[in-house]
Structure formats: C-alpha cells, structure tokens
Amino acid sequence: MALDKTQLIGLYRTMRLIRRFEERVVELVNRDEIPGVTHEYVGQEAVATGVCAALRPDDVITSTHRGHGHILAKGGDPRRMMAELMGKASGYNRGRGGSMHIADLSLGIYGANGIVGAGAPIACGAALAGKLARSDRVAVSFFGDGGMNQGVVHEALNLAAIWRLPVVFVCENNGYAISAPISEMAVVERLADRAAAYGMPGTSVDGMDVLAVHAAACEAVERARTGAGPTLLECRTYRFVGHFTAEKARGIKYRSDEEIARWRERDPVVTYPAWLRQQGVDPAMVDAEVEALLDEAVAFARQSAFPEAEEALDGMYAVTYPGLPARGW
Amino acid sequence: MALDKTQLIGLYRTMRLIRRFEERVVELVNRDEIPGVTHEYVGQEAVATGVCAALRPDDVITSTHRGHGHILAKGGDPRRMMAELMGKASGYNRGRGGSMHIADLSLGIYGANGIVGAGAPIACGAALAGKLARSDRVAVSFFGDGGMNQGVVHEALNLAAIWRLPVVFVCENNGYAISAPISEMAVVERLADRAAAYGMPGTSVDGMDVLAVHAAACEAVERARTGAGPTLLECRTYRFVGHFTAEKARGIKYRSDEEIARWRERDPVVTYPAWLRQQGVDPAMVDAEVEALLDEAVAFARQSAFPEAEEALDGMYAVTYPGLPARGW
Amino acid sequence: MREIRYLEALSEALREEMRRDSKVIVLGEDVRVSMRGVTKGLLQEFGPDRIYDTPISEAGFTGLATGAAMAGMRPVVEYQINALLFVAFDQLVDQAQKLRYMMGGQGTIPVTYLVPASGARRGLAGQHSDHPYPLLVHMGMKAVMPSTPRDAKGLLKTAIREDDPVVVFAPSALLAMKGPVPEEEYTIPLGRAEVKRPGDDLSIIAVGPLVPEALKAAEQLAQEGISAEVVDPRSLLPLDHETILASVRKTGRVILFDDSNRTCGYAAELAAVIAEEAWESLRAPIRRLTRADVPVPFSPPLESYVLPSRDRLLQEARALLAKV
Amino acid sequence: MREIRYLEALSEALREEMRRDSKVIVLGEDVRVSMRGVTKGLLQEFGPDRIYDTPISEAGFTGLATGAAMAGMRPVVEYQINALLFVAFDQLVDQAQKLRYMMGGQGTIPVTYLVPASGARRGLAGQHSDHPYPLLVHMGMKAVMPSTPRDAKGLLKTAIREDDPVVVFAPSALLAMKGPVPEEEYTIPLGRAEVKRPGDDLSIIAVGPLVPEALKAAEQLAQEGISAEVVDPRSLLPLDHETILASVRKTGRVILFDDSNRTCGYAAELAAVIAEEAWESLRAPIRRLTRADVPVPFSPPLESYVLPSRDRLLQEARALLAKV
Ligand SMILES: Cc1ncc(C[n+]2csc(CCOP(=O)(O)OP(=O)(O)O)c2C)c(N)n1
Ligand SMILES: Cc1ncc(C[n+]2csc(CCOP(=O)(O)OP(=O)(O)O)c2C)c(N)n1
Numbered sequence A, B: 001m002a003l004d005k006t007q008l009i010g011l012y013r014t015m016r017l018i019r020r021f022e023e024r025v026v027e028l029v030n031r032d033e034i035p036g037v038t039h040e041y042v043g044q045e046a047v048a049t050g051v052c053a054a055l056r057p058d059d060v061i062t063s064t065h066r067g068h069g070h071i072l073a074k075g076g077d078p079r080r081m082m083a084e085l086m087g088k089a090s091g092y093n094r095g096r097g098g099s100m101h102i103a104d105l106s107l108g109i110y111g112a113n114g115i116v117g118a119g120a121p122i123a124c125g126a127a128l129a130g131k132l133a134r135s136d137r138v139a140v141s142f143f144g145d146g147g148m149n150q151g152v153v154h155e156a157l158n159l160a161a162i163w164r165l166p167v168v169f170v171c172e173n174n175g176y177a178i179s180a181p182i183s184e185m186a187v188v189e190r191l192a193d194r195a196a197a198y199g200m201p202g203t204s205v206d207g208m209d210v211l212a213v214h215a216a217a218c219e220a221v222e223r224a225r226t227g228a229g230p231t232l233l234e235c236r237t238y239r240f241v242g243h244f245t246a247e248k249a250r251g252i253k254y255r256s257d258e259e260i261a262r263w264r265e266r267d268p269v270v271t272y273p274a275w276l277r278q279q280g281v282d283p284a285m286v287d288a289e290v291e292a293l294l295d296e297a298v299a300f301a302r303q304s305a306f307p308e309a310e311e312a313l314d315g316m317y318a319v320t321y322p323g324l325p326a327r328g329w
Numbered sequence C, D: 001m002r003e004i005r006y007l008e009a010l011s012e013a014l015r016e017e018m019r020r021d022s023k024v025i026v027l028g029e030d031v032r033v034s035m036r037g038v039t040k041g042l043l044q045e046f047g048p049d050r051i052y053d054t055p056i057s058e059a060g061f062t063g064l065a066t067g068a069a070m071a072g073m074r075p076v077v078e079y080q081i082n083a084l085l086f087v088a089f090d091q092l093v094d095q096a097q098k099l100r101y102m103m104g105g106q107g108t109i110p111v112t113y114l115v116p117a118s119g120a121r122r123g124l125a126g127q128h129s130d131h132p133y134p135l136l137v138h139m140g141m142k143a144v145m146p147s148t149p150r151d152a153k154g155l156l157k158t159a160i161r162e163d164d165p166v167v168v169f170a171p172s173a174l175l176a177m178k179g180p181v182p183e184e185e186y187t188i189p190l191g192r193a194e195v196k197r198p199g200d201d202l203s204i205i206a207v208g209p210l211v212p213e214a215l216k217a218a219e220q221l222a223q224e225g226i227s228a229e230v231v232d233p234r235s236l237l238p239l240d241h242e243t244i245l246a247s248v249r250k251t252g253r254v255i256l257f258d259d260s261n262r263t264c265g266y267a268a269e270l271a272a273v274i275a276e277e278a279w280e281s282l283r284a285p286i287r288r289l290t291r292a293d294v295p296v297p298f299s300p301p302l303e304s305y306v307l308p309s310r311d312r313l314l315q316e317a318r319a320l321l322a323k324v
C-alpha cells in the first residue's frame, strides 16, 4: 500500500506522540504525580505505529504491560490516558486501572494487561465474534519476546490457526524480558519461525523501520480480513530505557552501554523524519503540535478530580445484588 | 542397537502383558471390581514398549491418564498395579490414587497424571536434578496428541531446550483427544515438526512398529544421555477401544468402523510376533507366562485388604502438625 | 408436573437459551458429540458456528470466551472436569472476572462456565473430585450450585442471561436425579436461597449434592423428634444472607453441611456470616461438616471417610440437640 | 541485637540455607540480577548451577521444581507477582501439593515458593495486588506470612528445610521494615502463632502486613483505656488454633484483621474456628475487617477505601467495647 504524504507524516506524528508521551510520563512518575510503576515504550514506537496504521477503528487490539504506545497508536485520547495514569475520575478507567489496564472498548482497545501473554486468547475471542457477526474486523494481539514463552500464547496461536481466525499476533521482540535475553530464553533465532508449528505464516521484520513494519502489518491484516487466517509477525526492536520506571532504583544492569548506543542510532523517531526530509517532506510542524497536545493532556489530567472513595465498590458487576461486592467491614 | 533374541522376545512379552492387563482391567471395571474409570492402552502397546526398552531402571518417566502401558513397560509390578486399581492397601499408592495416579518412585515412575500435559515440566525437573547430581539419567515424558496443545507442554519443551535437559518428549499421536481428531486440533500434519519451534530435533515414527519406536527412542535417549539435549519423538499410533471404560455407555461415535478396522490390521501384538516367527524366533511361551502373571496379579489384588478408613488422613504431608490435614467434622 | 433428570434440565436450559439468543455459543472439549450429555443435539440444531470443540487448551479457550463476550457474544464454556478450572485459573479469576472492574465499568463479559462438580462420584480420585467454588467466590466470581433439576434449569438460564461471568456447578452425583420441572418458561434469580424443608430446632445449611442428603437426614431426625430446617443457598455468590440468617435466628442452632475443603471453604464463609450477624440468636456453637482437607482418595472406604455424609450429619445433629 | 531489613532477612535466610545444603537451588524470573532483591549475590556465590533465570513460563517452571524436588533437590521458586500463582495454579495445588498424597505417601516434595504478597503497594492495581493465601491453604498447601524481619528469616529457613511444599508470602509493604534479627542460627517452627502484644479486653488477630498496623492501633487504644491483645498467626497453615483460642477465651471479643478478600477468606476461617471452639467465651459478635471483594483499584483514594486500615480497626474496636 503506497502511503501518501499525509499518511507518511501521520506515522511520524504517532511515533513522536508516543515518545514524548512516555518521556512526560517518566517525569510525572518521578515527581510522584503518577502512582505506581509504568513500562515505557521508548524505542519501540515504530512497531505500534506501523501496525496500528494498518488497522481500522473497529479492529481490535489487546495490549500488554507496556501498553501506552499501542493505545496511542490505536487512537487513544492522551488526555484520558494521562488522567488515568494520575488516577483521576476522568481517566479511561475512572482511575480503576492505571497504566497496566487502560482500555477503550469504543476504539477496539481491549486493554493493556498486567499478565504477560494473557491478551492473546482474548484477541482470538474478539476475532471469532467478528467472524460470527459476518464483519471483516481483525484483531491484533501484541506481546513481547518474553510473552512468546507463555503457555497461553501457544494455545492462542493454535486456536487461531485451527479456526482460521482473523488475528495478527505481533511479537515485539525487544531482546529482553526484563533482564532475561531472548537468546537465552529460546533456542530459535527468529521467533517468527515458531509460526510453522501452527501452520501459519511467520514474518520477521525490522521493528525500527516503521515503513517495513507497516508493510508487513498490511499484508498480515489483509490475510486476516480476507479470511485467509492468522499471521505471526515478529518485529525486532529495542527498548532504550529500563524495563519500568522503578528499574533505576534497583541498580541492576544487564545490557551493555554499547548495545544500547548501537540501537539508539537506529531510533525511529530520529531516522524516520530524517528520511522523510530526504524525500522532501518536512514534518517539522508535528513536534509543536504534539507538545501542545501533551500540554493539554497533562493539564487536563491535573485539573481532573480524583474519584470519590465510595465509588470503589461500583461497577465490578454489570448486574449487582444486595451485599455485592462485599465490603471489607 | 541390534537386539538379541531375548530382547526381541522381551518386547513381545511387554506388549502382550500390556494388552492382556488392559483386557482384564476392562472386565474388572465392568464387574465393578475396579471403581471409577480407566483409560486403556490397547493398540498403543508398541510405543511404551519400544520407548521403555531404551531406558535404564534409574531413568524417569512421567505418564498420563492412559498410564498402565507406560508403567508396565517401565517395570511396574502388575500385582501392585492391579491392587491399586481395586483400591487395596497393597496397591502402589495404598489405594489413594487408582488408575490415574499409579506411581513407583523406586522405578523412576513419577506417576500417571489426571491432568493432560501436567507431567511434562515434572519430567524436566527430574532431568535437571539428574544433571545436577552429575548422573546421566534421562527423563521421558509421555503425552498424547491432545496434550501437545496444552500450554504447559509448550513451556516444558522450551525449558528443556534452553537448558539442554536430558529429556525425551514422547508424543503418542493416536489421532484423537477423546472425540477430537488431531487433524482438526492442529494444522500441522506432523506434530514432530513443532520441535523446530524450540530448536530441538523432532522425529515422527510408526507407533505400531515396536522396532521402529525402539530405534528412534534409543537415538533420542542417547542424545539426552550424552548431554546433547532433548528430542520430541512423535509416535503415530491408534487406540483400538474407547477413550475410557465409560465411553460405551455414553453411546458416542466419532471414528468409523473402517478406520478402526484398518488400524487393527496393524495391531503390534499380532504383527510383531508374526514377524518374529518369520525370523525363526518363537515367542509362543510368552502368552502362557503372561497369563499366569496376570492370574496372580488379580488373585493378589482380590486377596488384599482395603485400607483402613482412618488412614485416609495420613501421609498427605511428610511433616505433620496437630490438626493437619483438617478433618471435615 | 413432568419429571425430568437434572442433566436433561441443564440440556433444556441451554437449548432454550440458544434458541432465544443467537449470541449464545458453546465451547469446550467434546461438546459436539456431547461427552457429558449437556450439549446433546446442539450441533445438529444450531450448526458448527454455534458449538465448538476445543483443543486441550483450557486457558486459551477460556480467554477466547472472554474476548468473544467483550465483543458481544454470550459464550457458554463447558469444562470436562472441575480441576480444569485450575489450568485456566488466571484467565478466569484474573482476567474474565476482573477486566470489567479494572476497565472502569466498560463493557460486559457475559460468559457462563459449566463445571461438572464432583459428587464425588466413586473412584474419580484426587484430580477429578474437587469442588472449587470457594476459590472462585473468593475472587468475586458469581457462582451457583443447583441441587434439583428445577433449580438447575432455572439457574442455568439466568446464568446465561446474566451480563457477568457466572459459574454453574453441576454435581456429578445429581446428574441422574429426577425431579419436577415446569414445562413453561421460567428462570430462578441469583441470590435467592430456598428453604427446602422448614423446621424449628436446627438449621442445616446444605450445599449442592448434600441437599438431598440433608433432606433425608431431616426426615430421619423428624422421626426422632428433632425438627430440622434445610436451607439450600443455591446461589453461592451472591449469597442470600437474609434467608440463612432468618433460619438461624429462628432455630438458634446451625450445621453447615458442605462438600468443599474445610479451610477457607464455603462453610467457613457461612460460619463467619452467622457469627457476625446472628450471634445473639445462637444457642450452641456453629458446626461445620465438610470434606477433609485432603485430595479425594481413590479407594471406596477412604473416599467415604473424607467426604461429609448423612450419617455424620445425623450424629452432629443429635449431639447438638442433646446439649440443650 | 542488630537490626536489619525484612528483605535482608529473607536474603540471609536463603543464602544460609544454600550454604548449608547444596540441594537448595533457586528458580525464577530475573533472579540472577535479583530484580526483587532477595536473591542478590547468589549467582556470584553459588554459580549458575544453583540459580536459574526462567522464561516467562510459570506453570512450566513450577512443575519443573516439583520434578526436581521429587528427584532430591530443594528448589526455591521466586514469583515476581502474587498473581503468577494463578498462572501456575494447577501445577501448585493440583500437582505439587497433591502428588505425595495421591502416590500413597511416596517421596517428598520439598519446594519453597517465595511470593511478594501485595501490601498493596500504592498504585499496583488489580493484577499485582492480590493476597492469594486463602486459595492455597484451602487446597491444603502450607503457607506462612511473617510480619517482622526476625520471623521472615526464621520462617523462610524452616520452609526451605520442610519436606513439603511451603509458600512464603513476603508483603511488599514490609520489605523495607527494619527489626532485630539474631546473628546466630535460628529457625521458627511452622504452626506457632505469636502474641505480639498482650491485652485483656479484645483480641486482634492480624495477618502479615497488618500486624504493625494492629500494634499501632493497640497503642492508641491503650491510651483510650482499651487493652487490646495482638496475635499474629505467622503460619497460616498449619494454624496455631490454641494460641488464638486462648486469646479469645481470655478477652471474649475478637476482630479479625486480614488483608485478603473477604468471602471465603482467611478471616472467614478464623471466624469459623472461633465460632466452633470458643463460642462459650464470646461476649460479642465476631468482627471481620478485611479487603473489599474487588480487584485493588489503582487510584490512591479508591485503593485506600477498599483495603483494611488502622482507622477502621480503631473504629471497630471502640464500637465493640462500647457495646459492653
Ligand atoms: C505471566 C507473567 N509473568 C511475569 C510477569 C512479570 N513481568 C512483567 S513484564 C515482564 C517481562 C516481559 O517481557 P516481554 O514479554 O519481552 O515484554 P517487554 O517487557 O520486553 O516489553 C515480566 C517478567 C508478568 N507480568 N506476567
Ligand atoms: C488439562 C486437561 N484437559 C482435559 C482433560 C480431560 N481429558 C482427559 S483425557 C483427554 C484427551 C487426551 O487426549 P490425548 O492427549 O491425545 O491422549 P489420549 O487420550 O488420546 O491418550 C481429555 C480431554 C484433562 N484430564 N486434563
């Protein structure tokens, strides 16, 4: 699919938005305006961006603990995301979820997830439902190289394969599950090769190249949409920062400075706009736009109120009964 | 490994023992001398026999719900098995386990298991322990084609692969998980091909040919024993009877009579002794031997006493405390 | 009223709901040939788009049901064994049950889990005889355990229509039980216990397969001059506190008769509720009569020993009344 | 006596046991760099044959530990999050815990599971804040939850030496807590509760991270003229019934202060035991003060609302005494 200028700039906008969103999040965590821990998507922007650009609004994604990038790329509202991260009532989850659970069902975002691999079968279910509704909706399940070793991911791959479900499994191989290098956690060199075990196509692409990711994603999405079944798409990428915001404090080290530097040279948020400029496309105005959007998001979140404490017992069930859920006292 | 005459006859003896053991079990279940349900190994004898003939007494196996064959082939005592099946105190598990839990740790039999796939990681652990003890012990994990789709089996395959554990994964592909044909439950034609996903060798053999199974098992066991790592060995076989003794009563049908008849023509308990006779080896005396053994086993089991009811609360913990385990009253 | 079996009542409920709502689909192992009997005939009537034989991938198909439910379907998931809930545990209690809350109330997850609860049927042993409802209700999952064909049909229908995950435990020991089931459409609401037999001296709160046992015991006790009330919670979560407390307040004595493990089990919850809310009415200590905390052993004499029985209930009841 | 942190106490215990017995090995995610801190320095001291970084395969490595234990090792398995027990649930409660019994008492399965129990630490939300000990003890698994550095060291050492599976819950909220820990070798037996503060008017049975809160509350209550006894079960299974019942028999009033879900939770079990065994001594209804039965919400005001707190404990205590 040849991209026009607006689309090319759009890819940059999304990547830049994710990068700057994450940088602001780190600041806010460090200033304790965001409680808990967050897992940044810094370095991996080309993956979510390239994949989600291949999707329609009614397509579904399931995300991970490292979900901000996927959600922004799928069209998530930075204001409601930021508000959620601060635990505000105006947040996507009314403050119930925080970073690891942001969801917007109206955009097909079936949630970040705190349990590695857990979203994979959920995506299969959304895909089956789409199929039964005679829609050509597609579901994308994101997970990491670490997630590739979870039993439930294996089961989901097989389920999608045998029922030819319209799913694209996107394995974001950033080389590590926290400190564990994938080279020690799997023997195969290309995780995409595992697709063969399920009789589905597997593709491995450079996850630092947004156009390559996008092209591969378009192909996989097309397969899914036309009823040709699922694909496993491995995107080789890297996270530039720690596993989560708390990592620094733990003083652990498992990657060499050289390795990080080498990958940083391929930073998609730098290399892609440089390439765009070579093509005569100037994306300069995007940066200011993104900054304004994020200023607004942070301001919105800050101004929003915390939820009322008593609301904590609402909404667990769609149908409630006296005494349900039980209070603790 | 060329087999001598005694060994060749030994293979027949084991297969015949399994077959007749199972036939007697069915009778005893139908006569209500054995409580509960049992899963017969009838038709699959060549697999357990060929694999276990490649093992040493100190090697470990983990078995399945369909475990009688594995246990007999690994040297299990038919008397104590039969007693266990009848729920007697002299049974392998003192009547606690029944068909799905028979174990004899002294023979490396780490138990049948009522949960499909659950034994696979347990075998990995036994293998790791052997490695750490500087022994060259090998662990074999049996599971079915259905088990191949369990998440934990995938995890076990990967663990064995990355740590080069001395494990042989034996997938007994009998074509069905109860009524579900593997052709609908997996897209790949050869389940052994899944080995590639873990960077380990996968071999597919005719599971009705005890010599072929044995040869493939010897190779895989040798690899494991010499530190070259795990193997996935698929044995293509068939069960001649229902999934379990209760199946008939349910009146369900999922295999054609022709299909069953076709496989029965390849019955290893018939074809192998025929071949032996062609080679000038007469295994005729085995049948009477086996019958005598089983007569004795049934008599032993019948004569044995039931455990005392109060013993039901013993032995759950190696170290007990007052009030543990809690009684129900 | 016509009498049908418990298993048939479940079957009828499922069939009726599938006719009523095309969003209802069925997933599980061997559901097409209907290994367990509940799904008999569904493939023929509704076709392969409504009923799916799954691979042995319980975590996978449980999660798949969650996603399908979020996307508008109403999956009914059948498990062949109670222990399979353990294999799928994260997908049940940490995903399906939690997602709506964590998402701030977005969407609904109308899944029904149909679980053959152990009776325990004779000889199924340690890994096929669990009664894991205390684990699920601890995690906030709605659960019911009908004790009659009528309740089975009415509660399964409600479960399927409920916009939340609900587990329906069907005790193996009751599947062949016959009982009156209305021909006309009805449902039974969650959260309503039923007094299965009124009485004055003693409340027996009995769960699932123990309800018929409790009724037989009450009959026997009546002949001995002891009037026992038998209350069946039916719905384990939500639990009908009022009916149970009213019974205890009336009789002042209570035996909790439950076939799940003892420690942190369902009887513990009932005991706690009564000790908090009806303490003033108690005229004797609360008694729990449960399973022993061991895996169910295989051998018949061992099995009988660890499971709660009518004989022990009679002993407990007599002892409790003798103390007056 | 020297004072060290709870986390250091755990570390010391593990290191000492690894020195003492070469069969002790450690498995878990990121244990070599020691993401959580307990395993710090073990790789350097004991080498790669004794400490294993696992893939994200909790069911797999839990089962692997079982097999290794059956074959003579003494694995210590660290989980990064409490919820990972759900992912490995079948391998824990249906395999490791049941196998010995089902095998008729053959062999031993000496595995220790080290679980960061939620405190809940602020902001960890619905899937990282569970306290799943009621689920495990329901299934018969031994479990401890130390509330001080001294108990942490002594109980972890005991757990590692125990020839059965034992879960050690280490509450995140306590990891940085300092306290006296003997320099010389000691262990603390399973099944022994400790009266952390004696009192006469009221028993507070507090579990894990709530023990320090209960002690502070008791201090406050003392100033108001209420003498509260604080009992810490420490060992959740086996549970020291005697110490708890003795306290309740003395004071006649009890608050169960527990940070697990309410329904079928640990406080339910304590309530049931007391209602059965010490009913005659009770001078007021039993009170449970637990978590609400919802996933822990993210936002600080919501989080505080659903967790049991010292303030609510004070209110409950005053109300209970006012009723006299
Ligand atoms: C089932 C499960 N196991 C462990 C964890 C703890 N954990 C959170 S993220 C993570 C690493 C995930 O690695 P990967 O899948 O490669 O994703 P990445 O963090 O690299 O994006 C781990 C171990 C978890 N949340 N869920
Ligand atoms: C995890 C799990 N799921 C389902 C079952 C119920 N069940 C018992 S045996 C079986 C079929 C197993 O098929 P396969 O692995 O091919 O072994 P086979 O019976 O063919 O020997 C099923 C579904 C179970 N025991 N455990």
Ligand SMILES: [Mg+2]
Pocket (backbone or CB within 6 Å): A144, A145, A146, A172, A173, A174, A175, A176, A177, A178
């Ligand atoms: Mg990764």
Ligand SMILES: [Mg+2]
Pocket (backbone or CB within 6 Å): B144, B145, B146, B172, B173, B174, B175, B176, B177, B178
């Ligand atoms: Mg099979």
